Amino acid sequence: MFPAQTEYHRPNSVTEAVDLLASNEGAKVLAGGHSLIPLMKLRLVAPTVLVDIGRIEALKGIEATDGGLSIGALTTQATIAASDLVNERAPLLAEAAGMVGDPAVRNRGTIGGNISHSDPASDLPAVLTALGATLKVTGKGGDRSVGASDFATGLLENILGEDEILTSVSVSSIPSGAGSAYVKFAHPASRYAVIGVAAIVGVSDGRCSSASVVVGGVETTPTRASSVESALLGSDLSDEALDKAAAAVAGDFQGDAMSDIFASAEYRQAVAAVYVRRALAAAVSRAG
């Protein structure tokens, strides 16, 4: 299978890349290519011009910031999974990055591409929403910052303008004493998430002091499980409390759960409760 004909450019800077996007109708950013090239090979998409940002060094790398991390959009999933800094400050992000696809996919796939693709079956958007990440975007009109929860607007759709590039992701460290986990029900063939749950649970004096729980894979964009969070807050985090909190996730879906030949909407919602329960148990066991 060959992609349709296309033009190719390899800019050396973000400014150059933005100019190329702005001046070519139908142009598309190419990062790791592990979502875009499979779609091009099936001729489901056919960009007129590819703007390969893959060699822009300024977009790569992980830096410690005051209270958190800043990750360049081109940083690969393999680098994030192996990073001591990420494992220490946002361990669930490293955990999720290490669960993407397989080792060769993680060697090429980038955090920026994973977010920008806005695929509901991707792992990182749910985690970044749970972490309250801020995404930095640059375009002709300058820079702007967007909260991870406001980024995706639907299936494969997001707020990026035609001339905009996602440049970096900032996350705060998880609260001290909190435990976190990402658990995933992987599609048996593709390894994509049918359901992915990110949970960060703070514990103080044996009670839940903070909770952030986000479910990916059920709706077209990550679902914040507010009912689960409120059920957890102040609870004693006993098995019964976790059972009750996990069951509350049913109330968090807005009635537009997705369905496909592998998993119906009902099935996704039922399995989500099971995976929320597992994520909570894992997060609580790691707290302290």
Next chain:
Amino acid sequence: MEGALACRFIVDKIAASDTLRLNGGAGHGRPDRQFTGRCNVKVPVEITINGKSYSGEVEARQLLVHFIREEVGLTGTKVGCDTSQCGSCTVKLDGAATKACTVLTVQASGSEVTTIEGLADGSDLHPLQEAFWNKHGLQCGFCTPGMIIAADELLRKNPSPSRSEIRHGLEGNICRCTGYQNIVLAVEDAARSMGGA
């Protein structure tokens, strides 16, 4: 058809739209309706494969695996699924195991590629090749080049992996013959002969 696509509904959504605004970027016309104007867009490339430099002009849309097999003539690297799943096209790209069916040739321009042909030292087989031979880690052999490249990366990162770590490290490589058992034994054997546990 779904191949590396996450879900059926993505295919449905794209098929249903005349022009899809894929993730915010510019509109993606259906190729048959909008992009008949561009043909044969060639780009210069220069790639080092197994220590030898190759340069020329290729179509921008050409996949690296086709450059390796058809232009350079190194047919050890295979195309199995062509949907990024099976790993039979795995090569080292600047040292990292990469599915060559999911990279454009032009993306690899300026890079170094190692294929299965570049692993042996003259007529001395690489310890992994030796171990696959000794432990019967192959039957038809179609998956073997990709398996060995993936296993090579695994052993560089983790010189003495457990059996479960070996299975995990080879997650992106599918074998339709062996049932994997002898592949795991071969990698374990190679780890031993390469100095790991």
